[in-house]
Amino acid sequence: MTTLRAALPAGLLALSLPVAASAFELTSEPKVAFIYASVAQDGGWNEAIDKGRAALAEDLDLDIAVAENIPEEATRLRAAIDLYVQRGYNIIVGTTYGYSEAMFEAAQAYPHVAFFNASGVHNGANMESFYARTYEAWYLAGMTAADTSEADKIGMLAGFPVGVVNWDVNGFARGAQAVKPGIDTTVVYTNSWWDPVKEGQVSEAILDQGADVIATDLSAASALSAAEERGAGAIGYQIDMSAAAPEGILTSVVFNWEAYLTPRIQEVIDGTWQPEEWGWFAGLASGVVDLAPFGPSVSEETRAKVAEAKAQIIAGELQPFAGPLMARDGTEVVAEGDVLPDDALWTMDFFVDGITGTMPSGE
Numbered sequence: 001m002t003t004l005r006a007a008l009p010a011g012l013l014a015l016s017l018p019v020a021a022s023a024f025e026l027t028s029e030p031k032v033a034f035i036y037a038s039v040a041q042d043g044g045w046n047e048a049i050d051k052g053r054a055a056l057a058e059d060l061d062l063d064i065a066v067a068e069n070i071p072e073e074a075t076r077l078r079a080a081i082d083l084y085v086q087r088g089y090n091i092i093v094g095t096t097y098g099y100s101e102a103m104f105e106a107a108q109a110y111p112h113v114a115f116f117n118a119s120g121v122h123n124g125a126n127m128e129s130f131y132a133r134t135y136e137a138w139y140l141a142g143m144t145a146a147d148t149s150e151a152d153k154i155g156m157l158a159g160f161p162v163g164v165v166n167w168d169v170n171g172f173a174r175g176a177q178a179v180k181p182g183i184d185t186t187v188v189y190t191n192s193w194w195d196p197v198k199e200g201q202v203s204e205a206i207l208d209q210g211a212d213v214i215a216t217d218l219s220a221a222s223a224l225s226a227a228e229e230r231g232a233g234a235i236g237y238q239i240d241m242s243a244a245a246p247e248g249i250l251t252s253v254v255f256n257w258e259a260y261l262t263p264r265i266q267e268v269i270d271g272t273w274q275p276e277e278w279g280w281f282a283g284l285a286s287g288v289v290d291l292a293p294f295g296p297s298v299s300e301e302t303r304a305k306v307a308e309a310k311a312q313i314i315a316g317e318l319q320p321f322a323g324p325l326m327a328r329d330g331t332e333v334v335a336e337g338d339v340l341p342d343d344a345l346w347t348m349d350f351f352v353d354g355i356t357g358t359m360p361s362g363e
Contacts, residue, residue: 044219052257072098128275133283135171142175155206187357240292249295
């Protein structure tokens, strides 16, 4: 995703309008279009969504149109949407937070068209934003990292300090601490969503500080390549990044967007779709977010631990942000017996205790 997503507002859940009580109905045969802010095969965010698009096309036997390199500019995006609507497309899927405002305006202008937007903020009678509770999978990745680490020091690269990134960072640290309570998690924000050169350099710097596992919350695989060259463990994101670190890969946190797209678009076609009032957000239980296959260095014991924790999260028996939850500054964020509520998840602006690093803003 591009840097416009860094502007993710604190009031994420407040940006929905009332959703119609009745289901949305198409007025013509379904025609689906996907719009990307850059190339679809970008090696990360877009590629994960495009994999879901391809599965959707196959699952529902749809011929889906694709527009690439439509920038996060209202005028350019609206022109692309207008053209699709003029050509009879009535299901339009956007792929980035930066499309939120223009897509919402288009949804109001075209009430007969169904709009979906990945990592968006607006919802309405004919529009639904969607994302995943990625922190659940990052908790499992943190367990894997800690159980594999011999140095008891692991590292993670992140983009910008917005809620849905901070929950990945803190979820990773919490999972690691569940295995080794005293483990140190070093976090560095790159202030970019995709900068292969910088990400490789940051990975090397974290390794120089003694970490022996590197995880990335970004789209490029260069951080994993740097870890591979140093003989360190590596954890990827968005797609299976094992090709970048065939020996050191531990796993990747991956998206399976078809688990959302196929049933949701089928509902539109069937005339049963009712957009979620606050958007669609689900975790491991939905299958939309998961772990890629483990790498060769992950022991059977570690795999069993992670599998057990995954089952507990899906069953609702394990909450990554259940209390007691302490912020790094010593503040108790969640008391024992309580769980961090959704509004606090979306606006998360702190490090949990046990993280080393500087949050660019919010802490």
